[in-house]
Amino acid sequence: MRLRTRLGPPPFWILGLLLVLGMLFFIMTFLATPIQAAPDAYQGEQPSNDFCLACHQEEGIALTLGSDSLPVTINPTLFGLSVHAEEGINCVDCHTNISEYPHPDVQAKSVHDFSVELNVSCKDCHEEQYSNAQDSIHQKAFDEGKANAPLCSNCHNPHTQGRVIGTESKQLTISARLHIPETCAQCHSDKYEQYKTSVHGKALTEEGNIDVPTCTDCHGVHNIQDPTTASFRNTTPALCADCHDNAGIMDKYGISTNVLETYVADFHGTNVKLFGDQSPDEPTNKAVCTDCHGVHDIAKVDNPETGIALRENLLVKCQRCHPDATANFPGAWMSHYVPSPQHYPIVYYVNLFYKIMIPTIIGGMIFFILTDIYRRIASRGKGVQHS
C-alpha cells in the first residue's frame, strides 16, 4: 500500500509494454519450439523410416542449396535392399537434426557443404573406416580445399549401399569386389578406361574373375595413399608379389610364382631391394614391375602388339631409361626365367661351372691342407723334425 501510495497507480503504458513483451516472449518461445522441443517429444519414439518415406519416395523433390539442386527422393525399394535398411538403421540416426515436418532450415550453401555436414554421422558406427579415411590422399585433397575430394557418401551412397563384407566370410563379397572399379571410375574414369582393357581389368569386368586385383587391392581402401610417391614405387615389387608369388592363384593360369625372386636376382631387383631396405622414401632410377609392365594398362606379355615377351616391345621399355639401348639389349633381361638349358643356357652353364668348380677347388685345397696338418701332428708325436 505504501508503494502504491507513493507511486500511485501504474501508468497505462507500462501495462501495455508488459503486454507486448509478454507476447513477444510467447511468440519467440513458440517459434523456437520445433527445434528445441523435438528430441524430448520423440524420445524413445523416433519417426520410423516409413514415416519419412511417406514423403521422400515422391519423385522429383529436391532441395535448393545455393546454386545446387539436391534430389531428396529416396527409392524405397533400393533403400530396402541397402545394408542400412537391413540392419534397421533409421533415417534419423544419420539425419539427427530432423524429427518432424517442417524440417529445420538447411544452412549448407552447396551439395558439397551439405555432405560435409552429414559426413560425421558415419563416424558414429564406422569409427575405424572413418579414421582410416582421415589418413588418405582423399582427405588430403579435401584439406587442400579441393571441391571434388570424395567423402564417405561419394563411394558409399548411404541410401543404396549394399553389404560389402559377408556376414559369414567376414570378407569382401564378390559383388562388392566386382563393383569397386565402377565406384572409383566415378572420378578416375581415365584410369578405369585403361584398367578395363588390361589383363586384370578385362578379367574382372568381363568375366567376373575374382582372382584379379580390383582397385583396392593395390591402392588400399579407406587409407588410400598417393601412388605417385617414391615410397609407393619402391614397394611395388612386394605389392605385385602378394598375388604373383601365390601359387594358389597363379597355378590356375600357368603363371610363374618366382617373378619376385627372379626380379631380385637381377640387377634392377637387387638394387631396388637393397635400396628400399635402406631408404624406402627416396626415389630410385632402377626399374620396378610397373616400368615394364605398365600400371592400369598391364597387358599379357604374349600380346602380339604390346606384349613385352617380344624383344621389340621390350626394347621400347628399356629405352625409357636406357635411351641408347639397341636390339640385343633386351636380351640382358632374363624375362623372369630361372636359367636352364632351354632358357638362357649361357647363364645356366656359367652357374653350373661355378657350382662344380667351387666345391672341387676349395674341397681340393681343404684336402691338401688337412694332409699337411696330419703330417705335422704325426711328426710332432714322434718327435721327428723335418726341415
Place this chain on the structure above:
Amino acid sequence: MSAKPKTYERFPLARRIEHWILVLSFVTLAGTGLPQKYPNSPVSIFIVRTLGGIENLYDIHHFMSVIVMLAVIYHLLTIAYHVFVLRSKWSMMLSLQDVKDAIQVLLYNLRIKKSPPKMGRYTFDEKFEYWAFVWGYSIMGITGFIMWNPITATKFVPGEFVPAAKAAHGGEAVLAVLAILVWHMYHVGIKRSAKLMFSGKQTEEEMLDEHPLELEEIKAGVADRGPDPVTLRKRQMIFFPVAALMTIVMLTGVYKYITTEETALTTIPPISTTVESPLQTPQP
C-alpha cells in the same frame, strides 16, 4: 742374444706395397660386391646400411676396381722390365715340375715319402695362387666391363652375355674369397709367418725350409744378378719410351672402361598423369 741370423730379402718394398694394395682392394671389392650377389642376407643389409646405401657400394666398388686396374698396369710394367731389361729367370712360370712337386708334397704329407721335394723361389702352391689371380682378375675385368657398359657390350654380343657376365663375376668372386680364406690364410697365416709381407725378409732357416733350391742358387752365385751397367743402360733406353707408350695406351683403356657409357638415366621422369577427377563428384 747371439748374432742376428742371416736374412735374405724376398720381397722388396715395392712388391710389399703392391701386395697390400691388392689386399685392401680385394677386401673392399668383396665387401661391396658380395652384398649385391646376396641381397637377402642380413649381413648384406648390414653392410649396405653401414656404408650408407647401395649407391655408395657401387661407387666404392667401381673406385676400387680402378685401383686394381692401375695395380695390374703397374704389375705388367714390372714384368716387362724383368723380362726385357733384367732378363730375369721366369720364376713364376708354371712347369711340369710344379705338378711333380705337388704330388711329392702330398705323398710326403701322407707319410708315404720320407722327405719333401726341394723347391725354388716360388713353390707350386704360390704359383697356383698367382695364376689363379691372373685367371680370376681376367674374368673379373672382362665381366666387369660388360656390366659397367651393358649397352656398348650388347652392340657386339648377345644380350644374354650380360646376365652371364654377372653370373661369372659373382661365381668367380665366391671362388676367390673362399680360396683366399682357405688356401692363402692357411699358407701365410698358419703354416708360414705373415711377417714376411711386412719385413720382406726371411731367415736362412726359413729359406732352407721353403725355398732350398733358391738358397742353393744364391749360395752358388748362379742366382739372377742382372746385366752389367752398360747393357742395362742400353736396354733401359729402349724400354722406358716403349713402356711409357704402353702405359698411355693402357691408361686410355682404363679411362674408356669407366667412361664409355652413361648406362641409364640418373633419374626417371616422375609419373605425370592426372590423378584427379575429370568428372564431377557424384551426388549421394
